[in-house]
């Protein structure tokens with residue numbers, strides 16, 4: 001067998017150094033403060049790690065096999081566990097003891113024995129719905145995991161209900177109604193324009209499915225939901241199968257194409273879809289959407305250019321990165337002229353937006369983001385109050401980095417934004433992580449508890465919080481709070 005050695009690529013250095021190991025710690029050290037009473041449940045997060053070196057020079061940070069993490073809060077203690085998601089490709093590579101999959105999402109660069117394999121890495125997010133825990137990556141079906149051990153149960157089409165070949169890594173589980181809203185894009189295979197919206201009831205039964213065509217074979221990383229309309233933005237990061245078959249990038253930035261937005265009726269069908277368009281922009285992540293009279297607002301972290309510099313234009317130009325800003329795109333259904341309006345909501349650049357999840361698709365006033373990313377690698381967690389315009393922040397100190405935060409209500413019926421923020425912190429110079437618990441209403445006060453990990457939580461993208469009783473019953477019992 002070939003000796004295993006990662007290249008000098010900066011991707012594999014410093015904080016990015018592959019971990020390649022699973023960790024179990026029953027009872028982490030709490031080095032400051034204490035766990036708030038009533039904070040009982042599990043934070044699940046998902047990210048990528050490198051199983052074997054690919055030997056290529058075009059690896060990108062969003063690739064790599066799924067490494068799933070859980071922090072279980074129980075009786076004032078927190079336990080930690082990380083496990084590989086045993087996808088089909090993970091198992092193939094483990095057996096071969098080498099990388100068999102090539103360029104990101106490009107099966108034409110795989111080793112011959114992996115040319116027809118399922119490509120999913122299950123590395124992007126965690127979802128818990130109707131008693132089941134999943135690992136998701138948008139180019140494949142979900143993988144189900146055991147919520148206590150993180151053992152992989154297997155790839156699933158949810159009892160035959162997912163008819164598409166893919167499933168989003170940005171589903172919305174409504175913790176008030178326990179419905180699941182999700183979609184699949186390039187749903188009939190690589191480079192297809194097919195997209196499908198799914199609505200599942202609280203028991204995981206599919207109650208609506210709307211298929212339609214995208215304007216081009218877009219990258220649809222996220223979407224947003226309201227009570228009546230589901231919002232699908234299409235940005236010109238486009239798959240050209242001729243390029244893919246020749247071994248090139250799966251997506252290309254094509255700024256001559258426009259941004260399109262489809263409003264899909266939540267309970268209707270494709271005949272009632274409304275379309276809007278504007279100049280080329282891009283985004284990975286939506287904060288929220290709100291339906292207000294004849295208007296639908298999409299609050300999105302918008303790039304006035306390409307959000308993924310590693311997917312350049314067909315000419316190969318890698319344009320300078322553009323800063324993302326939280327922006328409100330408004331579609332006016334009464335005007336019906338096919339355009340949308342654009343208003344900046346925050347003048348500080350931000351990413352990885354989250355809300356109090358009880359308010360997804362409902363009128364809301366708080367957003368949680370990562371702000372102040374600086375050249376020394378540090379970043380902060382921010383809370384935006386849209387009523388006052390105030391930005392409250394928590395900094396983990398110079399050189400340290402925050403990952404995406406998770407809001408947990410103080411009580412099931414607490415007012416919006418009243419609760420805790422759970423934030424994985426990368427202690428870069430110490431080569432290890434902390435998990436901090438912040439009071440979501442006073443970030444500047446610093447952590448109410450700091451939970452020390454002796455290892456790195458190397459890279460996590462997204463996650464979810466499952467209260468202890470929800471883990472048992474399969475249902476969230478949250479309510480909308482009164483202020």
Ligand SMILES: [Fe+2]
Pocket residue numbers: 170221284285461462
């Ligand atoms: Fe994402």
